Amino acid sequence: MSKHIFTLLLALLAFGAEAQSIKLQGRVLEQVSGKGLPYVNIGIRNKNLGTASDEQGKFILSFPQSLQHDTITFSAVGYEEVSVPVQELSQRQPLEVKLLEKVNMLQEVVVQSRNLKTRKLGVTGRLPVVWGNPEHHEGKDVYEFANFIAVKGRATELLSAHFYLTSQKLDSALFRINLYKNNNGLPGERLVEKSIVQRLTTKDGWISINLQPYGIYTGDDFFLGIEYLPGDGVDKYAISLGGKLGGSSYSRKSSLGAWEKFVGASLSGYVTVRQ
Template identity: 65%
Template sequence: MGSHNDDSLSYVNIGIWNKNIGTASDEHGVFKLALSQEHALDTLTFSAIGYKELSIAVQDINKSEELEIKLVEKVANLQEVAVTGRKMKIKKLGITGRLPVVWGNPDRREELNIYEFANLIEIKEKPTQLLSAHFYLTSSKMDSALFRINLYKERNGMPGERLAEQSIVQRLSTKEGWVRIDLKPFGVYTEEDFYLGIEYLPAADAERKSIMLGGKLGGSSYSRKASLCSWEKFVGASLSGYVTVLQ
């Protein structure tokens, strides 16, 4: 998988929308997805941050040859920045605590697939600059794992389109508890409520169930188990995840 300038694209989400069937390309842009005959009339979609989404009919894919997909970059639009006369303050928004007995556990369905959790962050229409994202991670078997931090607009009570077209991929420690991801270099400003997501990226040699994400009783969170599949809302527990903002 590559871009129009022949660079390979890592961690492209690939799947059939809302059917819990999907995968992701690896760090070299390579992917594998087995589809049964019942999906012959469906459409396979390729989605990457900063690139135009591409859809191909499953029946048009030649199964006897390797498939090479090229995506076209989106035209970058500059974000509007609100100017305010008041002095802005640093705040924490989201779930800043955790309980030792509450965990989110990525489910190993396929080796090359994603698992994502998200929290709703309420901005309440105030001009806001995102400074950093924070999550609680732990593992008894792995020192670190690869994650992508995603920011989604709120649409009909669920994560919708991306708030920012930047790929925030980092290898995060699973031995330190709370981890911090610097968001200042990405220059994200918003006045809308949004969803803060942490996406566990594919690694064929990793044990998915060895990663745990902290949580807290009460509230609600959102998750999905495959690329481009439907989000599910679960009530009664929240992901330990928050942002620091200038507001």
């Protein structure tokens, strides 16, 4: 008898938790054209709770009732960020959020007369026993790892990015490569407003992303990030990233989540540059 009562109690608790949650379902649109914006980061900043829009700009975000007075932020590469109170979003019918494209500012490129050299900056090795894996998190969401890249004040052209990927379940997966400014030792604002989204193989180990078409130059230290964009029906935890002992790595559990620094292991990721 007590077993049945305990089972019923668990069911009632689960129902109560569901009843106290908020679910927002809508679409993110480009303000001028009205087209859906894919892979927009959506969440409550630094609360490790968020999601990303799909290829048509559609999204579903569920969170506890206790966050009803918070603000949802919509952040997309190349667009002005928008933050809207939860209560306002819940009243929109249909729920649509429109983002305005940023005015592109030309990067200053310093041309030097000395002979330039090609270098690899970051972590170029890996150990078979060290892997970067996301922590368990409910719902469809991204996760991201990053490495610190020291440029040391040199005028630098980014040529390519490299990571070690593997999966026992998928032949390929969708990723976004992000470049962040250094904000007191953690990834901060985007270094450049470039949307670098590619489907990458997970069977060959080291993969390369050509950065030359994006014309990226910098003279400042930055963070190189790789963001996994899981699709519908895809196991978020099917991808592992190579690593090695020593150094530090950085990760966040969700869209717009807080960055955390992990000391003792580093992500197998580097950039090839011209300096």
